[in-house]
Amino acid sequence: MWRNSATLSFSSKLLSSASSINHYCFHYASAFSILSPNGVVEPVLSSSYRRFYSSSATPSPSPSSDSVIKLGFLADRSLGFRPLSSKARDAIQLARHYGRCYWELSKARLSMLVVATSGTGYVLGSGNAVDLAGLCWTCAGTMMVAASANSLNQVFEINNDAKMKRTRQRPLPSGRITIPHAVTWASSLGFAGTAMLACKASMLAAGLAASNLILYAFVYTPLKQIHPVNTWVGAVVGAIPPLLGWVAASGQISLNGLILPAALYFWQIPHFMALAYLCRDDYAAGGYRMFSLADASGQRTAAVAFRNCLYLIPLGFIAYDWGVASGWFCVESSLITLAISAAAFSFYRDRTTQKARRMFYASLLYLPVFMSGLLFHRLSDEQRGLADNPDRYIELSSSLQDVSEDDQKKKTRHFTGGPQARPPVAYASIAPFPFLPVPGP
Template sequence: MWRFSATLSFSSRLLSSSFSTNPNYFHHGFAFSVFALNGVVEPPLSPSYQRFCFSSSAPSPSPSSGSVIKLWFLADKSEAFRPLSSKARDAIQLARHYGRCYWELSKARLSLLVVATSGTGYVLGSGNAVDLAGLCCTCAGTMMVAASANSLNQVFEINNDAKMKRTRQRPLPSGRITVPHAVTWASSVGFSGTALLAFKANMLAAGLAASNLVLYAFVYTPLKQIHPVNTWVGAVVGAIPPLLGSVAASGEISLNGLILPAALYFWQIPHFMALAYLCRDDYAAGGYRMFSLADPSGQRTAAVAFRNCLYLIPLGFIAYDWGVATGWFCVESTLITLAISAAALSFYRDRTTQKARRMFYASLLYLPVFMSGLLFHRLSDNQRCLADNPDRIVELSSTSQDLTESGEDYQKKKVRHLTAGPQARSPVAYASIAPFPFLPVPSYVDP
């Protein structure tokens, strides 16, 4: 309070002395700078506004004491809200920065693809009804485990990513986040995702998630710099999420639940072979031992891709034969598999960048079409049982007819029982109706 009165009296004397020598001395910018709290000077006014204030054609009138106090109050109010807005702005910028870093560390697009395969496996393993809460928990747990695995992958490959054009701007090589921070983030989300699957699904699903995390981060990642077999190990990693979803729904590993994992395994080989051929120079600069680097002509790379495309053809027939989907899915799966096989064959005949890119795009189209068709044409448990045993329809209808007839006979007997006299009933022996002595003995039964 004392500082307020002292500052106000000093400012009044300063203004009065200034007005006595120059009546046009006062202007808005000076008033706000004089009455700013703690000596904080307001930012300068815009050039146009300064020209207006200092213009001789628009002289500033001499302020009264009330206007001076009013201007001081407005300046005090603006300064009081300045620290709060600055802190909120800094908090928002910090949240955006780390949110962006977490998004890139998690390889969110790839993780969402993993979640899609896991959710599809959950629906396929659900039988007649899908538990939506269980589906959401399974997808959330899979997302967290996938984010953890991708983050640890970038922690181990920070030096390799710094040498590649397409990865040098990631959070760790660019220095936007520290290694301990990234490890803490990966460990926390990985543990949380595994715990969520253990409590909301089952321990088998949680075990598959933890095993896939270890396989990806601690086996596949270092193997990329050692031997080209890393591609096939990575295909196993990609095939586990749909199996995880099926196990989370059914609680067991079944043959029907292996169709989608098999499709994921064989699909990843041509998909990644096309990518490795397109980015072979970048992989060589990063120090990765990919299959395409030992194949300058690209013939072996294209042959491996084409061979694994052919392995996808029987999956539609197997799904139909095992009662997982209808015959329409068999047709659709065959058509889409022939399309990606044709792209792989074209790449095998003419090993150019354009043909490899076409096969890569064909592989991107194959997976969503295959999973969508499998979901759309899937058979529930009841439909599967009826498809396996068509005679049960006749059996069920005959059973219902027998029940109807027995109900009619019961009604007829009940009418006869009510209308008939005592002479129509015959006596019943004690032993035939009441074998136990403590039960009451019925007198008569209907003939």
Template sequence: MWRHSATLSFSSRLFYSSTNPNYFHYASAFSHFTPNGVVEPALSPYNRRFYSSSATPSPSPSPDSVIKLGLLADRSETFRPLTAKARDAIQLARHYGRCYWELSKARLSLLVVATSGTGYVLGSGGAVDLMGLCCTCAGTMMVAASANSLNQVFEIKNDAKMKRTRLRPLPSGRITVPHAVTWASTVGLAGTALLTSEANALAAGLAASNLILYAFVYTPLKQIHPVNTWVGAVVGAIPPLLGWAAASGQISLNSLILPAALYFWQIPHFMALAYLCRDDYAAGGYRMFSLADASGQRTAAVAFRNCLYLIPLGFIAYDWGLASGWFCVESSAITLAITAAAFSFYRDRTTQKARKMFYASLLYLPVFMTGLLFHRLTDDQECVADTSDSTFELSSSQDTAISLDDDQKKRRDFTAGSQARPPVAYASVAPFPFLPVPSYVGP
């Protein structure tokens, strides 16, 4: 009797499997064949022990459960194409995301963002607007990504000849030129619009001018004349000025300290890189300063000279009230370190010395910016210093006035009341900061 019912159950499954070819694919997870050809349900170890000890076998699945399994199989078949499409979409997004990352030279763009953010904090005074800082950094990142992408569009053939650049998205064919131009134009316009709406027109103008200077002046000059290095240094000096302008809405004398540091820092940094990659630049067709200097003496001399220009910047930042005296000490120490590396390269022009100077330049910039942020003087601290100075001047003037007679005192008070003038700041004599402060002499 049991054998007859099991045979009927097996025949019913065969009948249903003829109408649904996916039945055995999904039913195999729930059943197995016995040596006698009867399909039995798959058992867990616990149930298997129970089944072997019992005399009555477990019943076979009902036709309703078989129908349910068939419906699940049909539904899974309909979801398979959707899963494949989702997988393709994810792979496509990863591909273009990687291409955009390389087109933007993301690490270089992040360095530009860091300098812009430092300029924003320095130009904010006492209180820093975090939302404005984030918008300024985002806009700077988009404009820098656009400039770097356009740079690679114009240098496809040159990059294809160089070992370190031939695997970039455009030379390797991973992305087309129209796609790269569309990407660069979109992020460039978006970044400029963000700076215009969230910062001010001055910051947006500096960003747009820097994009034009990098993509349409510096890039073609690389194949024409070695002066491209100095033009590129100007491009690198603008982002901190952009950040300062975004925070304060103007460009003041103190705002030029960090751009000056970036300008003079870029020369030894790039001279070391150009010396290390001379063969690569020659293969790519770039007119770098190091290619016309076989001995490397002029290249090392230019790097050493610009390191010397960095030495007084710490004192100027302290003297103009941008940072405390501790920054003057720290800046002098780190500048002397990079100067010593440049002098070592000047004396012994080898690849090892050039690489040492290159690493020293990589260390200099983050330490300089971090120290400037840590030791910066806010508006409140400057006001306290000014108040103490004015209090000292007031007390000394009172002591002097006591020694005068009444007539002279009255005449002095009358003159001071009619011709009173505000005190002149030391920085107001710029661009001649080493001249004495002008003093007003009454009649």
């Protein structure tokens, strides 16, 4: 009993003295302690400390095995655990610091949204089969270019960000990274992403990426402090990535490939109008000339948002009429577009912060649902060809000898299209969308 209490007293004094000298020494000693064969807990020490303790300390009698004090977890000597050196800890902390700065400079979540739109465009333009390697290369190049544009945007707006509450803690205004470092990071990403798209996709896709980078960093960014038209220029910037993906997959720009870019363009206007209304005081403090700042009542801001929501309604009909998606997407697109239009109309009637926030959340929900529906109901090249050339099915069915004449007529009516097979966009062309093509006879 005396030996156990003496051992406990000695160990507690040893631990208290070690913690008073250096907290980190106690941390690593407790975490990486090992059990010796005679039952004594021995901390892992370097060779210099072992020589010091062996020459100065007098050996103590070995306690019994039941008096072992367990500190943290006990590691086996064969694993060879050693505490990290100060240089290793500094390297890890430095990597975490710059990793966090690069993440915030790139606006990673916004860049990933851009990648999602580009990937959706790639899948839509792929036809029957999707090249997964090409999709990955396109998404990686788009991510680099988007991160470069967002980083350059923060370099140019460092003084403005320092005046706004929601941006003053970014890496550049807070001084966590220098401007030359940020410029080097942005330039490297921009060149690497453009070169990747040129080599793995096409020169046209790389040209679209480089043009979008220039438009965002050197046109849209300074316009934010000059004129409210910056919102519409920013909408063009957001509409290019899905077109880039379509071009990377198909190698050309076609009318079918403009449906998703049009949706991105019209969607961004109500999305940014709601955000500008909610953050109008912050934008005013930062020196940004947003459309909502010259609209004290918010009526014009809400009207612009509602009008652009209405422009989204025909896109589902056009996607079906042009053979991009099936008829079910026509219905789904109409429903979600009416939902966001209802939220915009509610904001137009009652211009409050609550209604603006509701419209903002509705816009956040609209885009992923629209893109998911477009991908789920997309038509391959074979399905488009069968819909465009119904005579092909008639020839195949007439060659079958064991099929009755009545069955052939039913199949012919089904694929040639009577009044029920007429595209819904033909009826919508009369009203309320007079700008669509007039239905044929």
